[in-house]
Amino acid sequence: MTSDTPEWAYAAALASLPLQTHRRLRLLITRGSPSDVWDKVLHHKIVAPSLEPHVLQAWSTASSCLPRQMHERCLTIETQVVSLHDAAYPNVLRADPDAPAVLFVRGNLEALEQRRVAIIGTRKATQAGRHFAASLGQQLSTLGVAVVSGLARGIDVHAHRGVERASNDGATGKAIAVVASGLDVVYPREHVQLWNWVASHGALISESPPGTSPEAFRFPLRNRILAGISEVVVVVESTEAGGSMITVREAEKRGVTVLAVPGSPTLHTSQGTNALLRDGCAPVTHVDDVLVALGLDTSRQHGFVDQRVTPMGLCADVLSQLVGEPRTIDWLAICLGESVFAVAVALGRLEQSGWVTQTSGWWEALVAYSQS
Amino acid sequence: MYAAVKTAALLGAQGHPLVVEVHVGVGIPGFTVVGLPDESCRESRDRVRAALLSSELPWPNRRITVNLAGAGERKGGAAADLAIAVALLVAQDVLSQESTEAHAFLAELGLDGSLRTVAGAAPMVSAVAMHDVVVSPGNHAEALIASPRQLRAVDTLAHLVRCLRGDDAWPSVIQVEEQEDVYVVADLAEVSGQAWARHALEVSATGMHHLLLVGPPGAGKSMLARRLPGILPALTHEDALASAMVHSAAGVESAGALRTSPPFRSPHHSASMVAMVGGGSSYMRPGEVSLASGGVLFLDEMGEFAPTVLDALRQPLEEGVIRLSRARHSLTMPAKFLLVGASNPCPCGDIRPGMCRCTDSDHRRYQRRFSGPLIDRFDLCVHVDRPSADALVHAGGGESTALVAARVLAARKRAVDRQGCPNALLLHDQLDIFAAITTQARALLHAELEKGILTGRGYHRIRRVARTLADLANDTDVDRDHVDIALRMRSALVRPHEAGSYR
Numbered sequence: 001m002t003s004d005t006p007e008w009a010y011a012a013a014l015a016s017l018p019l020q021t022h023r024r025l026r027l028l029i030t031r032g033s034p035s036d037v038w039d040k041v042l043h044h045k046i047v048a049p050s051l052e053p054h055v056l057q058a059w060s061t062a063s064s065c066l067p068r069q070m071h072e073r074c075l076t077i078e079t080q081v082v083s084l085h086d087a088a089y090p091n092v093l094r095a096d097p098d099a100p101a102v103l104f105v106r107g108n109l110e111a112l113e114q115r116r117v118a119i120i121g122t123r124k125a126t127q128a129g130r131h132f133a134a135s136l137g138q139q140l141s142t143l144g145v146a147v148v149s150g151l152a153r154g155i156d157v158h159a160h161r162g163v164e165r166a167s168n169d170g171a172t173g174k175a176i177a178v179v180a181s182g183l184d185v186v187y188p189r190e191h192v193q194l195w196n197w198v199a200s201h202g203a204l205i206s207e208s209p210p211g212t213s214p215e216a217f218r219f220p221l222r223n224r225i226l227a228g229i230s231e232v233v234v235v236v237e238s239t240e241a242g243g244s245m246i247t248v249r250e251a252e253k254r255g256v257t258v259l260a261v262p263g264s265p266t267l268h269t270s271q272g273t274n275a276l277l278r279d280g281c282a283p284v285t286h287v288d289d290v291l292v293a294l295g296l297d298t299s300r301q302h303g304f305v306d307q308r309v310t311p312m313g314l315c316a317d318v319l320s321q322l323v324g325e326p327r328t329i330d331w332l333a334i335c336l337g338e339s340v341f342a343v344a345v346a347l348g349r350l351e352q353s354g355w356v357t358q359t360s361g362w363w364e365a366l367v368a369y370s371q372s
Numbered sequence: 373m374y375a376a377v378k379t380a381a382l383l384g385a386q387g388h389p390l391v392v393e394v395h396v397g398v399g400i401p402g403f404t405v406v407g408l409p410d411e412s413c414r415e416s417r418d419r420v421r422a423a424l425l426s427s428e429l430p431w432p433n434r435r436i437t438v439n440l441a442g443a444g445e446r447k448g449g450a451a452a453d454l455a456i457a458v459a460l461l462v463a464q465d466v467l468s469q470e471s472t473e474a475h476a477f478l479a480e481l482g483l484d485g486s487l488r489t490v491a492g493a494a495p496m497v498s499a500v501a502m503h504d505v506v507v508s509p510g511n512h513a514e515a516l517i518a519s520p521r522q523l524r525a526v527d528t529l530a531h532l533v534r535c536l537r538g539d540d541a542w543p544s545v546i547q548v549e550e551q552e553d554v555y556v557v558a559d560l561a562e563v564s565g566q567a568w569a570r571h572a573l574e575v576s577a578t579g580m581h582h583l584l585l586v587g588p589p590g591a592g593k594s595m596l597a598r599r600l601p602g603i604l605p606a607l608t609h610e611d612a613l614a615s616a617m618v619h620s621a622a623g624v625e626s627a628g629a630l631r632t633s634p635p636f637r638s639p640h641h642s643a644s645m646v647a648m649v650g651g652g653s654s655y656m657r658p659g660e661v662s663l664a665s666g667g668v669l670f671l672d673e674m675g676e677f678a679p680t681v682l683d684a685l686r687q688p689l690e691e692g693v694i695r696l697s698r699a700r701h702s703l704t705m706p707a708k709f710l711l712v713g714a715s716n717p718c719p720c721g722d723i724r725p726g727m728c729r730c731t732d733s734d735h736r737r738y739q740r741r742f743s744g745p746l747i748d749r750f751d752l753c754v755h756v757d758r759p760s761a762d763a764l765v766h767a768g769g770g771e772s773t774a775l776v777a778a779r780v781l782a783a784r785k786r787a788v789d790r791q792g793c794p795n796a797l798l799l800h801d802q803l804d805i806f807a808a809i810t811t812q813a814r815a816l817l818h819a820e821l822e823k824g825i826l827t828g829r830g831y832h833r834i835r836r837v838a839r840t841l842a843d844l845a846n847d848t849d850v851d852r853d854h855v856d857i858a859l860r861m862r863s864a865l866v867r868p869h870e871a872g873s874y875r
Contacts, residue, residue, distance in 0.1 A: 123732070124726075124728060125726075126725035126726040127725055128725070129726070153732065188732075237726070263726075264726075267725075267726035267727060268726055268727055268729075269725075269726035269727075270726065326724055326725045326726070328568070328755065328757050329567075329568045329755075329860070330565060330566065330567055330568050330569075330757065330759070330760075331760060333567055333568070334565075334567075334760075339567075340567045340568045340571060341571070341853075341857055344568075344856065344857045344860040344861075345853050345856045345857060347860060348816075348856035348857075348859060348860060349856075352816070352819065358863060359723065359725050360586060360717045360723045360755055361586065361587075361717075361723075361754070361755020361756075361757065361863070362723065362724050362725055362755070364725055
């Protein structure tokens with residue numbers, strides 16, 4: 001053991017012990033400074049009735065170089081390690097009953113000083129849902145509100161894409177991502193660019209040490225941190241058994257306001273959100289609904305103007321039919337009493353001006369609900 | 373003790389004239405067939421012997437050598453049976469060499485001396501059409517397609533010998549009348565709703581644009597595809613002849629007459645590569661692509677076909693012919709077909725946004741089954757959904773096949789009068805001459821190209837489809853609306869782009 005290894009490296013080493021869980025880690029960290037605890041662990045001197053002998057056995061065989069290795073590793077990937085002992089540990093989590101004892105952070109934890117809204121939802125989202133998440137993320141960021149999400153496919157990633165876009169226009173609201181894997185294990189792979197963007201423009205947070213793979217059980221645990229650092233949670237789309245519902249339960253435990261975006265009752269992706277609305281959640285159809293929940297003044301002119309060309313004639317009729325539910329060309333033609341060719345041309349115009357999009361023949365409107 | 377008699381052999385969809393030489397000489401009694409016969413050819417010695425004996429014709433108990441000249445090429449099939457028997461009779465002076473000189477013989481022999489039908493009668497007869505051709509009565513109609521100098525259909529070997537000797541008159545030849553539609557195609561009027569897919573079918577038939585139908589099980593993809601031959605223009609005489617030759621060579625029942633209705637082939641997805649493109653070791657059988665030539669090749673559940681089989685379609689799709697090469701021979705068979713594929717959009721079948729239950733990896737695995745280059749060759753790619761109750765009630769039965777076929781024929785005629793071929797076969801450099809587009813339309817396509825939604829190949833395909841749409845509407849110019857519709861008709865398999873279009 002060398003004296004130049006900082007305390008935080010010992011905390012990181014404790015987090016990466018075999019058979020480690022967030023409860024065991026919390027128990028260890030609250031027993032003293034990380035380096036002292038590390039010594040005790042290695043010498044089998046930890047006494048706690050809740051720790052099983054085989055766990056203590058496994059811990060005592062851990063390599064004594066682990067703190068030094070973690071030190072180097074975290075420096076290489078520019079990761080900050082904060083434990084409950086550190087002043088830098090986010091205050092919002094300190095009071096949390098189930099708070100992670102050690103956090104790994106890329107980026108700047110000051111992002112947590114802003115007002116924080118989580119935008120979450122299903123990975124298999126509709127195009128309309130993705131669009132809503134992105135525009136909500138963009139508008140909140142423009143208003144200086146930080147957007148919290150999990151960098152999963154679908155709603156999560158689009159919420160942060162919206163923040164990214166707003167940030168390019170000079171918005172101040174930060175992006176905060178809470179992920180389940182280690183900070184050097186990008187999951188899913190295709191989000192690597194956005195992953196790095198969040199690390200450089202906001203905060204990328206995980207309780208898992210570097211190198212941890214994204215095992216399924218880590219996602220519900222991640223969701224509790226996500227709920228813990230948010231002031232308001234907005235569920236854009238979710239099935240009734242979706243992972244977003246875990247976040248919602250964690251949020252409710254902590255008294256965090258949950259809002260839901262209403263959707264068509266015929267879609268699986270709206271069943272979770274509609275159930276939340278039925279249970280008394282407030283609906284979100286506009287960014288103002290979120291601002292009210294945050295207690296922010298909504299009377300000010302935030303000046304969000306849709307810059308798309310307002311559709312006229314048949315295009316307007318087609319667009320109004322598409323709001324809320326995906327449709328096929330055949331359905332639109334029958335409903336509007338037009339020829340399929342006329343509808344196809346109208347859809348072409350709308351697609352070019354960014355009002356609609358399609359997935360394998362299903363057309364969706366990309367409009368916020370209040371505009372319908 | 374020597375005789376030579378003419379017959380023909382089959383290679384691919386083509387017949388080749390062949391001479392059967394027989395030598396009967398001194399030596400230990402025996403029967404050898406030389407000249408690279410395959411197993412069915414070598415077995416003809418037993419059939420010929422039995423047929424001669426049961427017809428009470430003499431069998432020489434001497435050394436018999438049969439040569440199928442030229443000796444270098446491999447021969448298969450039993451069509452030389454009759455020629456061998458006749459040559460043996462000539463060699464024994466039962467028949468004179470002169471009496472057989474003007475004839476070619478094409479039939480398999482039964483052990484009782486009867487003449488049996490063979491596969492490939494039409495191409496084989498056409499190879500010896502300058503002679504009087506003797507076939508079995510069952511091959512009569514098929515052989516007539518090749519219009520030989522004189523066709524003789526005889527039922528037994530004994531009868532044939534009597535006719536050749538002049539003891540009996542040749543049986544009279546029945547002329548088969550040319551029939552318009554041998555195959556009954558179901559009517560398009562039975563399809564209710566599906567307006568969009570019906571239009572795609574019409575466009576596909578007019579311009580010979582390959583069509584991919586994507587939709588959940590039970591949406592009516594096969595139902596639509598099976599009605600496509602009905603709206604295709606009738607085959608030209610040349611195409612009908614080529615198609616008949618291929619059908620005959622493959623031994624597919626061709627109902628006798630030359631048929632001008634386009635063929636429809638729908639091989640099961642377990643089809644092997646050889647079944648699809650043709651081939652085989654001894655004589656090369658035409659595959660489904662050749663059988664569908666001039667008509668429709670329908671691949672139901674396209675994702676279930678072996679990837680190698682699907683990839684093998686790419687060359688015939690480009691060239692309109694299939695070139696097969698084997699160690700001994702290489703040959704070319706027609707393969708000018710309209711490809712219609714049907715596929716589920718994803719493993720669960722319900723791709724509707726917010727409803728699909730497949731995981732992302734399920735999707736990726738499914739998409740990987742369709743190679744990009746093959747998908748790129750479809751000009752039209754439309755989504756077919758189960759018709760809603762509204763559609764069933766309001767749309768009712770659609771237009772009938774006859775009505776649509778008339779429109780297709782008129783539009784096809786416009787294209788052929790203009791450029792001599794259907795629009796799908798327009799070359800890149802012909803597009804600006806025959807399918808010029810307005811500035812607006814060009815700008816629209818340019819925007820799509822820049823967004824990366826359209827590939828270079830796709831760009832030309834859209835222009836060809838737009839030309840067909842203009843032909844159907846009887847417009848001389850291709851304008852923006854046509855391009856817009858063409859873009860929508862190719863979009864069902866384009867993966868949703870990330871919500872980048874939002875402002």
